[in-house]
Amino acid sequence: MKNNREDVRRNPVPSLLRSLMTDHLDPGYEAAAAEREHDHSRNRTQRGGPWLMLGAVLVGFVLTVSAVQAAKAVSGNQEIQADLLAKVRDVRESIDELDASRATLGGEVDVARASALAGDTHGGAVLDQLRVVEAAAGLEAVHGEGIVVTLTDPAARPDLSDASKRTVGGKTVVLDRDLQIVINALWAGGAEAVTVGGVRIGPAVTVRQAGGAMLVDNQPVFSPYRLEAIGDSRVLQRTFVVSDAYSRMSGVAQLYGVGFAVAEDRSISMPPATPRAVRVASEAAVPK
Template sequence: MKSTGEDVRRNPVPSLLRSLMTEHLDPGYEATAFERQHEHTKNRSSKTGPWLALGALLIGFIVTVSAVQATKQVTGTEEVRSELVAKVRDAEDRIDSLAASRDSLGGAVDAARGVALEGDARGSAVLDQLRAVESGAGAEAVHGEGLVVTLTDPAGRPNLSDASQRSVGGKTVVLDRDLQTVVNALWAGGAEAIAVGGVRIGPTVTIRQAGGAMLVDNQPVFSPYLVEAIGDTRALQRKFVVSDAYVRMSSVSQLYGVGFAVAEDDSLTLPPAAPRAVRVATEPTEPK
């Protein structure tokens, strides 16, 4: 058959055969499946909605309770801290009062001893011996010229729990062995009397760290640490600047930023060392 050259008009509606080949399921099945899925989602949302609301309420309640407890904890901590600070201050006041009473009684004992021993030659000799021993033990206040060595912590000094480390948490501090080295060098240089932070150094006095405190004879001292030494100023300075302590602290100052200074002083006054308990005493025998 020959074509007439005219466009053949096609039927826009698919034929039954094409419909059977391309559409395997009736459209009604698809519509039903869509309705079931929509209904399932709706039912699930309606079921989970109350649980979500309840969960949100529980979370809010827990957060609120935690915030209230944290606030109470902070308040309780501040109250405990204030109470401890008050107790510490009361204890310090009692210590100062007892120390003043001790010094007063010690002065009275010294005066009575002088009156009792200065009456004869034998008593005067004993009194001179006692004074010499007391001077060596640092039991008397002294005044004179000398040298002052100052060690200063850098800013932001932390509390120490391990004195074997110089740096804790990235912060550098003066250690007890630094002060010990300086004191030993001053003794070796000819110092007659030494005090650290206003505490006289005697034969049984220790310099050590405990936690975040520097203790000299179990008394806390704070930065800047003043090491005062009475003696011949020129001789002390000449020997100290060539000592291992000077080299050590100069290096520590340059490397870690610890303050280190040495100065002369023409008028130093050092307090007496704290008296020690009498361990042994004997009654002198009368000469025959």
């Protein structure tokens, strides 16, 4: 009987099985890859130089063509910009000429109307009524004493958490509602005529912001915004100082650095407001 503790000889792993477990690449493929790598490294220096030179030439050609095209595009944009600026100047000159012609014709109409109505009692009464209505509509140039309110955009944006509520394009500015509140306070204080940046405030005149521009009656005005009011200067200043508009703008000036100043002026001249086309009219009721 054989001893159970005798070492038992194990069967060795066949060589083919060992090869399948350890060598994952067929010897033929491995030899072909080694030969191809050897041939590639041997000819890399010989064949790489011309291709690199050709690539550099192509890259330089592409960059040169791009630079020439960019220069032409910049030149073309400058020409287009200059042409647009010239057209804008021409349109402005044409507008100025039309405004001057309208003012001249308006004066001639006023003279003809006065000569036609002044010689008659009824015509004189109608003429007086027209003058009252035109004065209320701001269609006559006026001159007199009053006060001037100046609002100025701050030089730099303050570091406040709510500063974004008062910014346009990332810059802290005077808002259109600021001008509107001040204008209403001046009217309520007894102003007879008001201008903003030289633009007369009349019926249907709007003050609004469009992007970074302030438009008064669709005309751009710029900081500092000068609001002029004709009337009794002492009364205007006294009533404005105690108004909500004054308190609001004082707070805005302290919080955001907006310039805010009020001063009397003994000599203020204002142009007439732009007349509006009359589309609908009705006869006034005769009081009983």
